[in-house]
Amino acid sequence: MSMRTPLGKVRGLGSARSGTEHFWHQRLTAVANVPLILFLVFFCVAHVGSSQADMTAAIANPLVALMLVFTIISITWHMRLGMQVIIEDYVHSEGTKLAALLANTFFCAAVALIGLFAVLKISFGG
Amino acid sequence: MAGTPMKERPLSPHLQVYRPMLTMMMSIVHRITGAGLYFGMALFVWWLFAASHSSAYFDFVQGFIGSWFGRLVLLGFTWALVHHALGGLRHLLWDTGRGFDLKLIEVLAKGNLIGSLALTLLIWIVAYMVR
Numbered sequence: 001m002s003m004r005t006p007l008g009k010v011r012g013l014g015s016a017r018s019g020t021e022h023f024w025h026q027r028l029t030a031v032a033n034v035p036l037i038l039f040l041v042f043f044c045v046a047h048v049g050s051s052q053a054d055m056t057a058a059i060a061n062p063l064v065a066l067m068l069v070f071t072i073i074s075i076t077w078h079m080r081l082g083m084q085v086i087i088e089d090y091v092h093s094e095g096t097k098l099a100a101l102l103a104n105t106f107f108c109a110a111v112a113l114i115g116l117f118a119v120l121k122i123s124f125g126g
Numbered sequence: 127m128a129g130t131p132m133k134e135r136p137l138s139p140h141l142q143v144y145r146p147m148l149t150m151m152m153s154i155v156h157r158i159t160g161a162g163l164y165f166g167m168a169l170f171v172w173w174l175f176a177a178s179h180s181s182a183y184f185d186f187v188q189g190f191i192g193s194w195f196g197r198l199v200l201l202g203f204t205w206a207l208v209h210h211a212l213g214g215l216r217h218l219l220w221d222t223g224r225g226f227d228l229k230l231i232e233v234l235a236k237g238n239l240i241g242s243l244a245l246t247l248l249i250w251i252v253a254y255m256v257r
Contacts, residue, residue: 027221030214037207038249044170045253048200049192052184055177072171079164086161107168115171118178 022081029078036071043068056122065123069116076112080104152235156213159206166203204249209242 043064047055058064083104091097144150169191176187190196216234219225225234 027218030218034211034215037211040170041204041207041249042253044200045204045250046257048197049188050257052177052181052188055184059174059177068174075167079167082160083164086157107164111167111171114175115167118171118174121178 022084025077026081029074029081032070032074033078036067036074039067040071040075059119059122060125062123065119068119072112072115072119076108076115079111080108083108148235148239149231152213152238156210159210159213162206163203163210166199166206169199169203201246201250205242205246208245208249209238212238212241212245 043058047058059068084101087097087100087104091100141150173187173191176184191200216225216238219234225231
């Protein structure tokens with residue numbers, strides 16, 4: 001039996017040291033992604049097969065660049081949260097799980113930073 | 127617990143003992159499309175990076191993405207994205223405590239599947255018309 005009071009248990013957000021952030025950020029990015037993915041899909045389908053000049057001209061438009069920035073940030077954050085749940089569900093060995101969670105964060109950060117770098121470089125005139 | 131010797135515990139029955147149902151398959155497909163999109167985004171930023179790099183490198187990447195195989199991948203990516211988004215909307219509805227009526231769940235699952243195919247087709251037709 002635990003000797004701790006209910007208030008004591010929730011102070012410091014419990015043994016995991018985190019509260020409902022994971023759930024909330026998943027939903028927050030999910031809501032943001034609904035309009036953003038429509039933009040993403042149209043952008044992709046409209047530019048598949050186009051020349052580099054056409055593609056960079058499109059991204060040079062500040063509105064397109066900003067939409068790409070929003071999309072990349074929201075999607076990669078959502079990706080990291082989602083893959084974390086998949087890993088926690090299926091990988092049970094502690095060492096492999098830790099390695100997979102690290103790889104997940106590195107992968108999502110790399111996707112985000114490469115995407116943002118490319119968009120900003122083109123947008124700023126590179 | 128790590129390192130604690132333990133006898134083999136009986137396991138509860140897993141997926142294979144259940145008759146496949148539409149709602150269950152939709153749940154599995156939601157996760158699979160999510161994982162697929164995760165790797166698909168790497169292709170997307172590779173494409174963006176190529177555009178920022180040089181004309182020659184972009185032509186190389188576009189040669190892959192613009193090929194029939196690349197377009198097939200993009201078509202699959204579009205469907206996965208739309209399907210995952212519609213599935214996500216169902217989850218947002220459930221988050222409010224609504225939409226748990228069994229008949230409605232079945233309707234939503236079918237709507238999700240048909241909607242994802244119809245919207246994918248619509249997006250490609252519209253995008254090809256405006257380009």
